[in-house]
Amino acid sequence: MRMVVLGLGYLGATHAACMAELGHEVLGIEVVADKRELLAKGEVPFYEPGLPELLERHITSGQLRVSGSYSEAAEFADVFFVAVGTPQKKGEYSADLKYVDAAIDELVPLLSRDAVIFGKSTVPVGTAQRLSERAHALADEVDVEIAWNPEFLREGYAIKDTLHPDRLVLGAFEGGRAERIAREIYQTMLNDGTPFIVTDPPSAELVKTSANAFLATKISFINAIAEVCDAAGADIGAVADAIGYDARIGRKFLNAGLGFGGGCLPKDIRAFMARAGELGAAEALSFLREVDNVNMRRRTRMVELTREVCGGSLLGARIAILGSAFKPESDDVRDSPALNVAGQIQLQGASVTVYDPKAMENSRRLFPTLDYAPSALEACENADAVLVLTEWPEFVTLDPRQVAETTRKRNVIDGRMCLDADEWSRAGWTYRV
Ligand SMILES: NC(=O)c1ccc[n+]([C@@H]2O[C@H](COP(=O)([O-])OP(=O)(O)OC[C@H]3O[C@@H](n4cnc5c(N)ncnc54)[C@H](O)[C@@H]3O)[C@@H](O)[C@H]2O)c1
Incomplete structure (x- = not known):
């Protein structure tokens, strides 16, 4: 399947490389040019055992590409993963959702076909609902479905945890396409017997x-x-x-x-x-x-x-x-x-x-x-x-x-x-x- 991963940090770069490993065709979008350049050469800008080899293999094969262009992302696929950061707000306890919001705000108006956006970033409860309303308001005559697919990987074991997770969790709105698409994306893992909690x-x-x-x-x-x-x-x-x-x-x-x-x-x-x-x-x-x-x-x-x-x-x-x-x-x-x-x-x-x-x-x-x-x-x-x-x-x-x-x-x-x-x-x- 063709898919886009928005944000190529610890979570996103690993997810993008692992999705390529599963046989999908992946476009990774990163806003920081230095990171993008390294990743596009098959080099990982941080330390994660096994990731450089995996990334290089799929960059070389063309299965994984890296870009900074949201227009290219919107054109490339109808399935998106949001993997941007959700740091603590300065001087407050709450999560700063400005990167998540920016990803939705930038992507959705560019979509010309129906799309499913899976959130992987860790967000406060209620975020998917809010983003869903935001996406509907921004979408131009296309149906944009938001679903949440939280990530449990541990740094240091990120590849193993992504390819062989303890469980997969999907939070989807009723009547949508997210579950069917998620089953297709994660088919290899589901065939291996990975528990899949759909809620x-x-x-x-x-x-x-x-x-x-x-x-x-x-x-x-x-x-x-x-x-x-x-x-x-x-x-x-x-x-x-x-x-x-x-x-x-x-x-x-x-x-x-x-x-x-x-x-x-x-x-x-x-x-x-x-x-x-x-x-x-x-x-x-x-x-x-x-x-x-x-x-x-x-x-x-x-x-x-x-x-x-x-x-x-x-x-x-x-x-x-x-x-x-x-x-x-x-x-x-x-x-x-x-x-x-x-x-x-x-x-x-x-x-x-x-x-x-x-x-x-x-x-x-x-x-x-x-x-x-x-x-x-x-x-x-x-x-x-x-x-x-x-x-x-x-x-x-x-x-x-x-x-x-x-x-x-x-x-x-x-x-x-x-x-x-x-x-x-x-x-x-x-x-x-
Ligand atoms: N690191 C982990 O072990 C881990 C595990 C599970 C969940 N998470 C969650 O995943 C999310 C990402 O964490 P991380 O550790 O990968 O953070 P990170 O800071 O390493 O990566 C985030 C990346 O997103 C990029 N970015 C920011 N805004 C963007 C935009 N609008 N479009 C495209 N790219 C953009 C940043 O430049 C950065 O490279 C957080 O919500 C975190 O809580 C992280």
Whole structure:
């Protein structure tokens, strides 16, 4: 099938390449010229394992093309995916829908044939209804149907998650063509037995925001228990392992540590609270404020712990920060807890050197005043404390004896509980979590 993907960021570029992989003919539309140029050459402007190979293959075959022209998009296909960003509004909790609105406003007046527009971006409940009304007003004698098809991919596993999702969700208005078209698009996955939940648009929108709210809550839950463990002298690792064996609870997302960040969970729970407030249901989600608070406290606690380890003051201390991406296997530093901590530690007078396997360029752009080293060992040179803040495999497998040869003191803080505590302690390190 011919289709257009509007917005080629983490979500859109992956979706476009995966749709080509499924055999569809895809045109990707991106407004940022630099990104477009790279993508058109088959190069991915961000780090996502496996995506460069997939993209290059389909750009070379012509199955996937990239453009900046909405007229070309309107001419090319009758099926569209909206994959533009929905960031948090500046100074507010709610989602900024200006990119989604712009995509609809630009596309719909150009359509000369009936079309179905699938929203993939994460949006507040009610958005599909609003956009549907907007599209009907803008459409020039053509029928434009809006449906919501939320995306659950995880950065670092984006291709696997797109091609082999846990489930597909479609929120379609009654009597439309969206379900039939979606079944055709995702036929390969549906034949593989992927569960397909077809519902109305508000429910589909809520599936995504509720899923993210649940994940955020689970992380903050274990971090709240970690606070109590700290106070009581208990071992959060043992508690998480033991409760995780309960099948009703499960061990995933129960890793205590520095908490969540990135371009999704923080802004999504805030937008969810804001939307509930608009709907008169603020009280129902007031617990998410606490989820957010617990999460932010982890960052403050990390700074305090570093100060404590450095003898009560960070002034003049040298701190090595290993990991700046918000999670491993990604170069995404949006709302990265690691960079947030790095910035706060620097503000308190320490000199901070950061190393990340993939996120150096993005980190430098966001925090140009931090020092950056080309390797983990170089970042650790003369450090008074080493902080592991993103659980990249290369940090997990660091040799503590080798690291000890470069640092000034042997203090390690394991912000992700990913190191072998005994091994580090045996090598003479004071290990803290
Ligand atoms: N990144 C993820 O892991 C992930 C997972 C699931 C859902 N989402 C959701 O997907 C959406 C996109 O997220 P992302 O991480 O890919 O963001 P992103 O910022 O990486 O990508 C958005 C892209 O859209 C482009 N764009 C903006 N306006 C445009 C327009 N009018 N026409 C064409 N292109 C335009 C931007 O230049 C950018 O390249 C968000 O709603 C996000 O919450 C993201």
